[in-house]
Amino acid sequence: MKAEIVTIGDEVMRGEIIDSNKAHLSECLVALHIETHFQTSVRDDPDDMSEAFHRAVGRADVVLVSGGLGPTRDDRTAEVLSQSFARELELHEPSLKQIRDFFRALGREMSENNEKQAWLPSGAEVLPNPIGTAPGFLVEEKGALVFCMPGVPREMKRMMEEQVIPRIAARRGGAPVLRATLLRTFGLGESSLDAELRDIALGESVELGFRTSFPDNYLRPVARAASVEEADALLDGISREIRERLGTLVYGEGDETLEAVVGRMLGEQGKTIALAESCTGGLLAKKITDIPGSSEYFAGGVVAYANAAKIELLGVPEALLAEHGAVSDPVAVAMAEGVRGRFAADIGVATTGISGPGGGTQEKPVGLVSLALAHAGGTHVDHFVFGLDRARHRVLTVQIALDWVRRLLLGTELIGPSLLRRQGGAAPPGGISVETLRGEGGDGGDGEEGITVT
Numbered sequence: 248m249k250a251e252i253v254t255i256g257d258e259v260m261r262g263e264i265i266d267s268n269k270a271h272l273s274e275c276l277v278a279l280h281i282e283t284h285f286q287t288s289v290r291d292d293p294d295d296m297s298e299a300f301h302r303a304v305g306r307a308d309v310v311l312v313s314g315g316l317g318p319t320r321d322d323r324t325a326e327v328l329s330q331s332f333a334r335e336l337e338l339h340e341p342s343l344k345q346i347r348d349f350f351r352a353l354g355r356e357m358s359e360n361n362e363k364q365a366w367l368p369s370g371a372e373v374l375p376n377p378i379g380t381a382p383g384f385l386v387e388e389k390g391a392l393v394f395c396m397p398g399v400p401r402e403m404k405r406m407m408e409e410q411v412i413p414r415i416a417a418r419r420g421g422a423p424v425l426r427a428t429l430l431r432t433f434g435l436g437e438s439s440l441d442a443e444l445r446d447i448a449l450g451e452s453v454e455l456g457f458r459t460s461f462p463d464n465y466l467r468p469v470a471r472a473a474s475v476e477e478a479d480a481l482l483d484g485i486s487r488e489i490r491e492r493l494g495t496l497v498y499g500e501g502d503e504t505l506e507a508v509v510g511r512m513l514g515e516q517g518k519t520i521a522l523a524e525s526c527t528g529g530l531l532a533k534k535i536t537d538i539p540g541s542s543e544y545f546a547g548g549v550v551a552y553a554n555a556a557k558i559e560l561l562g563v564p565e566a567l568l569a570e571h572g573a574v575s576d577p578v579a580v581a582m583a584e585g586v587r588g589r590f591a592a593d594i595g596v597a598t599t600g601i602s603g604p605g606g607g608t609q610e611k612p613v614g615l616v617s618l619a620l621a622h623a624g625g626t627h628v629d630h631f632v633f634g635l636d637r638a639r640h641r642v643l644t645v646q647i648a649l650d651w652v653r654r655l656l657l658g659t660e661l662i663g664p665s666l667l668r669r670q671g672g673a674a675p676p677g678g679i680s681v682e683t684l685r686g687e688g689g690d691g692g693d694g695e696e697g698i699t700v701t
Contacts, residue, residue, distance in 0.1 A: 248281045248282075248308040248309060248419065249281075249282065249284045249285075249306065249307045249308050249309075250276050250281050250282065250283045250284065250285075250307055250308065250309040250310070250311065251283070251284065251285040251286070251287065251303040251306065251307035251309075251310050251311070252268075252269050252272050252273065252283055252285070252286045252287070252310075252311045252313070253286075253287045253288075253289065253299050253300070253303055253310060253311070253312045253313070254266055254268055254269055254286075254287070254288045254289075254312075254313045254314055254398070255288075255289055255290075255291065255296060255312065255313065255314035255315040255324060255398065256288075256290075256291060256314045256315065256398055257290050257291050257321065259288050259314070260288060260289070260290050266288060267400060268313045268314075268398065268400060268403055269286050269288075271400070271403075271404060271407070272311050272313065272403075272407065273286075275407055275408075275411075275412060276309070276311075277425060277426075277427050278412075279412065279415055279416060279419065280419070280423070280424040280425040280426065280475075280478075281308075281309060281415070281419070281425065282425050284306070284307065285303070285306065285307060287299050287302075287303065291315065291321040291322075291323060293323060293326075293327045293330075296315070296323065296324070296327045296328075296331075297327055297330065297331040300312075300327070300328055300331045300332070300393070301331060303391070303393070304388045304389045304391040304393060305389065307391055308390070308391055308392070309391065309392050309394070309415060310391055310392065310393045310394065311394050311396070311407075311411070312324060312328075312393065312394065312395040312396065313396050313397070313398050313403055314397070314398030315327075315395075315398065316364060316381035316382075316383065316395060316396070316397050316398070317364065317380075317381055317397070317398075318358075318360045318361045318363050318364055318380070318381075319360065322363070322364075324395055325366060325367055325368060325384070325395070326366075328368055328386070328393070328395065329368040329369070332368070332386070332388050334368040334369045334370060334371075334386070335368075335369045336366045336367065336368065336369070337366065337367060337368075337369050338362075338365055338366055339365050339366070339367050339373055339382070340365070341373070342364070342365040342367070342373060342382045343362060343365035345375070345376075345382070346361050346362070346364060346365060346380045349379075349380050350380075361380060364380055364381045364382065365382070367382070367384050368384065368386055370386060371384035371385060371386050372384060372385040372386075374394070374396070374406055374410040374411065375406075375410065376397065376402055376405075376406060377405065377409075378401065378402055378405055379397055379399060379401075379402040381397045381402070383395055383396040383397065383406050383410065383411075385411075385414065392414070392415065392418065394411050394414075396411065423471055423472065423473060424471065424472050424473065424474055424475050424477070424478045425469065425470075425471055425478070426469070426470050426471075426472075426475065426478040426479055426481075426482050427467060427468065427469040427470070427482070428467075428468055428482055428486060428500060428501065429465055429466070429467055429500060429501055429502075430465065430466040430467075430468070430486060430489060430490070430497050430499075430500055431463055431465055431497065431498055431499040431500065431503070431504075431505070432463060432464050432465070432466065432493060432496045432497050432498065433462065433463050433464075433496065433498055433505060433646060433650055433664070434496050434650065434662070434663075434664040435464065435493075435496055435664065436464070437457050437459050437464050440457060440464055440466065440493075441457060443492065443493065444466075444489065444492060444493075447485070447488055447489065447492065448488075449485065450481075452470060452471050452472060452481055453468060453469065453470050453471075453481055453482075453485050454468070454469045455467070455468050455469075455485070455489075456468075456469065461639060461642065461643075462639075462642060462643045462646045462664075463505075463646070466489060466497075468482055468485045468486055468489070469482075470482040470485070486500075495653075495654065495657060495659050498650070498653060505646060505649045505650065505653065506534040506535055506537060506538055506649055507538050508653060509535070509649050509652050509653050509656070510535065510538040510540070510541055510544065512653065512656040512657075513543075513544035513652075513656065514540065514543050514544055516656055518544060518593040518594060518656065519544050519545070519546045519590075519591075519592040519593050519594070520535070520544060520545060520546065520592055520593065520594040520595075520596065520652065521545075521546040521547055521548060521586045521587055521589070521590035521592035521594070521595050521596075522535070522547075522548035522549070522586060522595075522596050522597075523548070523549050523551060523561050523582035523583060523585065523586035523595065523596070523597040523598075524548060524549070524550050524551070524597070524598050525550070525551055525552055525557070525573065525574075525582070525597075525598060525599040525600070526574075526598055526599055526600035526601065526602045526616060526640075526641065526644065527598045527641050527644055527645055527648075528550055528552070528641065529548070529550045530641050530642070530645050531548070531596065531598065531645045531648055531649070532545075532548040532550075534645055534649065535649075546590040546591070546592040547590050548586070549561060549586055549589075551582065554568050554573055557573065557578070557581075557582060560589075561581070561582050561585035561586055561589070562581070562585040562588070562589070563578055563581040563582060563585060564581065567581055572611065573599055574599050574600055574601055574611055574615055574616070574617060575599070575617055575630075576617045576619070576628045576629070576630055578599055578617070579597045579598070579599050579617035579618060579619035579628055579630075580597075580619045580621070580626050580628050582595075582597035582599065582619065583595040583596055583597035583619035583620060583621035583626060583628075584619075584621045584626055587621045587622075593622060593623065594620065594621070594622050594652060594655065595619075595620070595621040595622075596618070596619070596620050596621075596648050596651070596652065597617075597618065597619045597620075597621075598616065598617075598618055598644050598645075598648060599616070599617050600614075600615055600616030600617060600640070600644060601613050601614065601615050601616070602614075602616075602637045602640040602641055603636070603637050603640065604636075604637060612632055614632045614633045614634050614635065614640060615630065615631075615632050616630060616631055616632075616633065616640070616644050617629070617630040618630070618631075618644065618647060618648055618651065620648070620651050620652065620655060620661065622655060627651065627655075627661050629661075629663060631647075631663060647663055647664070
């Protein structure tokens, strides 16, 4: 079965809102073994909408329409669809009663324009909306199932789950099965991932897609087969082969973020973590505490921007700051060890850097960052120069810090992304002293996307 998703709204076309509905609906269709072949966005313009409807039913078996069901003058989906397919608009009394009851429950009087939402195309099957005023509906045109849902994501998701998915599943029958998964990687660029996997045997029934979501890269294996069992077996086989090839570069699957993976591992191993943040300004703490249950392993953190805060709150020696400056490996080490000791945590992580756009010098350019991780086996430290804007500089720094914690808990080598690290990688989890690091000398980096290592 082929599917098309149509999202409607001037605000979508003007870029005033991010159209997240397409992504959610596509994911729902994959779970139903249906592939989205087309995605269309149109203005609240009757001619454009009508053209989109006719095109969709001519090339897709399932059409999911989102938006244009509200009470205002620019909400025209029901009206335009009715005109496009020679249907009359009819008042659906049960929907009108539900709308009136909705406002009555809020203690508000319903304005008359809300009645518009109860006028639906003749022959439509109504899709109840338990959390909003606009009902959805289903019509069948030229053999295509056309589902119209509200554009409000919360209402659309509820209607998709409760009303649309069961109806599609009932009609689907014995069509070929489509199964997919998402493998999350960090540390290797998209082109390098493709090259690393170039000789993976996919076969005619398996495809492999690539998607970048900074700072990660996602792999999307897709398998087609006659049955769920056969498709799952193909998917499991290719996923296993990818994991064996990429090793620890693959950190998660599906919706599992890196901070969720780290949190689960900390909980499983009974470890605690404390943070000393300068350039990341609490973003690392936010990521960790975004995960429910993080109080089990997050001891606390300090955002120490000023030198005085580093001295007073983390115990960084004033002489160390005077000799090396706040953005330096020795100070990062002192911060990580200081916060670990003050919170009596198993792991201490520190970030200090120059996120820009100003503040750099020839010796310490904008983008320079030092990270340190202190644990019972020692303290690991490294520094990079990220040629990125301020926001992405902080995001990438946080992701490397999280990845270091993950690698420490796995017992594997602590390294930065391959495009950032020194030739031969960095030190193993046993730790590297500041004195040893000073004597190393940098071997340079391969550089990619304006990112270098010093």
